Amino acid sequence: MSGAKRQSKKQRPDGLSRIQEMNRAKILEAALGQFSRFGYSGTTIEKIAGEAGMSKSNLLYYFASKPDIYEAVLEHILDVWLAPLRMLDPDRDPATELSAYIRQKLQMSAELPEASRLFANEVMQGAPRIRRVLEEDLKGLVAEKSEVIRHWIAAGKIRETDPVHLIFLIWAMTQHYADFQTQIELLTGQNLKDPDFRKGAEEAVIAMVLSGVGLTPGPA
Amino acid sequence: MSGAKRQSKKQRPDGLSRIQEMNRAKILEAALGQFSRFGYSGTTIEKIAGEAGMSKSNLLYYFASKPDIYEAVLEHILDVWLAPLRMLDPDRDPATELSAYIRQKLQMSAELPEASRLFANEVMQGAPRIRRVLEEDLKGLVAEKSEVIRHWIAAGKIRETDPVHLIFLIWAMTQHYADFQTQIELLTGQNLKDPDFRKGAEEAVIAMVLSGVGLTPGPA
DNA sequence: GTCTATACCCGGATAGAC
DNA sequence: GTCTATCCGGGTATAGAC
Structure with a gap:
């Protein structure tokens, strides 16, 4: 042996x-x-x-330890959470890009509502563990994508709009369907997992955002 | 004596x-x-x-006990929290009413962000203690105010829109500034207590909602 | 009506057997 | 690698003095 x-x-x-x-x-x-x-x-x-x-x-x-688990979870979801925004492409037309972004965010709210709520929870408590990420990565990303929107404005493709507020409002509307899922279910009996409701939400958000920046959403 | x-x-x-x-x-x-x-x-x-x-x-x-305190706080803020929606008046014009509603909601997010976050917290946890209120009072109120919006649509005053989604999206946008205050501060250095930022938020939300329902917001 | 002391329980974390 | 037993700290709630 x-x-x-x-x-x-x-x-x-x-x-x-x-x-x-x-x-x-x-x-x-x-x-x-x-x-x-x-x-x-x-x-x-x-x-x-x-x-x-x-x-x-x-x-x-x-x-x-417990904090170890929590941080691992946060880190694990942060990338996928921020992925859709990274894809905003200045060279394609704003109606397509904004619609696609909204649809992706709503898809995440539908498929990973827990991630949305965890993120909301963390931010509401003062973001003690992801301050760094927000101040550095996210801030940079938002600055970069604000430039994309300003580019569209300068090119006369969309109406004059504050880019940062626009981004905040898209986050607000799309994440709301995940974060307030309970309330929405209690009031409507539905959530994003119902195809009809999902479609209604997509149309409502896209209509609001596109007309908000001076684009008229086509019937699809 | x-x-x-x-x-x-x-x-x-x-x-x-x-x-x-x-x-x-x-x-x-x-x-x-x-x-x-x-x-x-x-x-x-x-x-x-x-x-x-x-x-x-x-x-x-x-x-x-602790639950006693919690319930007292919730009860204490619920009335004031739902007050603005109750004021939506079908007999006045939608642009005025919707703008006023948004401004009131943003005012609450500015002055009582804690109430907003407490409410968000409770809902995200499944609304265990305010299920009743949501199912009864709020559901009725939303149904009533949906009628107001349908009334405006029927009168040709605003574009065809799903009333319930419209209400959800207004909640989402206005409450976001309170619930995600930390994130907004980290990204912009400002919050609703700054008059400039507050004005920017009001304009952004009002522009989005009004144009979303087919109204063109005037420059004020 | 307000404070001090304390009982009790629960959750996080460790030691050590298997 | 997984389990049982246990310690320890902290948080809720109560008993009772003042």
Whole structure:
């Protein structure tokens, strides 16, 4: 047995075994659900573990502490959360670009409402853990995309509008359907997962934004 | 001393002494600040008491428990929160009415952002304590005001629009400035308390809503 | 009517067996 | 890698003195 094969733990690229990866993923998903619903203080490690199908202690084997989990979740969703805005293209026409952006944001509100609510929660508490990201990355991104809008204005393609307010208002309208989902359901019995309602929301937001910048939305 | 004057505790209309009233008010104000910032679970009775300038035990003399305080705060702000919508008047012209409504909502976001955030917080958690109010009062109110908007449409005064989405979008845009105040401050360095920024927000929202329903906002 | 002291419970985190 | 047992801190709420 001398010189025998060593206990081969296949060293994967990230240094994690398959089950480790899977467990981490399950934890992050469960944590997103809990944090977004109950806020940071309102969620317990035990609940997250329960949702993820494991024991509290086992969870604490993967993440050393509660803040660690929270930050991992936030980091995990931030990229996908900001992705749509990055795609605003100055070289295409504003009606197409703005419509596409709104549709993407509404799609995210439909498919990942928890991410929206987690983000809202964090910001409402003063954004203690994502201050940096907002001040640096997001601020830069918004400045960049404001330039795109100013470019459209200068080219006479859309009406004179404050770019920053325009961006804020698009965020407000699209994220509202995720953040206030409960209220919307109580008042209408529907949410973005209903195709009809989703279409109604898309039309309402797009109509408002396009006419708001002086474009007349076509019937599609 | 026989038959002397009895220790006269003036029985006030609500059965509360002046200091009791004042203390209750101070507690409610402090509680609003804490709950809106840290959510229900994130705030402690001790913090509320500190903000209200009294001891934890003394606070618990006025409110028996944490949920009691929370419900009192919610109830206290709900009326004022829904007041602006009640004023939408079908007999005046839509441009005036919608502009006034938006301005009132933005005023509330400027002066009582905590109320907005508390409300958002509660709804995002599934509205466990105000389900009733939403299902009954608010639902009725929205139905009533949807009729107002349909009335304007039928009279040819505004473009065909889904009334419920219109209401949601006005809420979304106006409340966003309170709920995401932190983010807005980090990105622009301003908030609704700055007169210039407030004016910019009013113009942006009013322009968007009015043109969205087919009205051209005048330059004021 | 207000404060001090304290009981009690719950959630986060660790130690150590398996 | 996963579990059980347990510690510890903090937060709610109460008992009782003043």
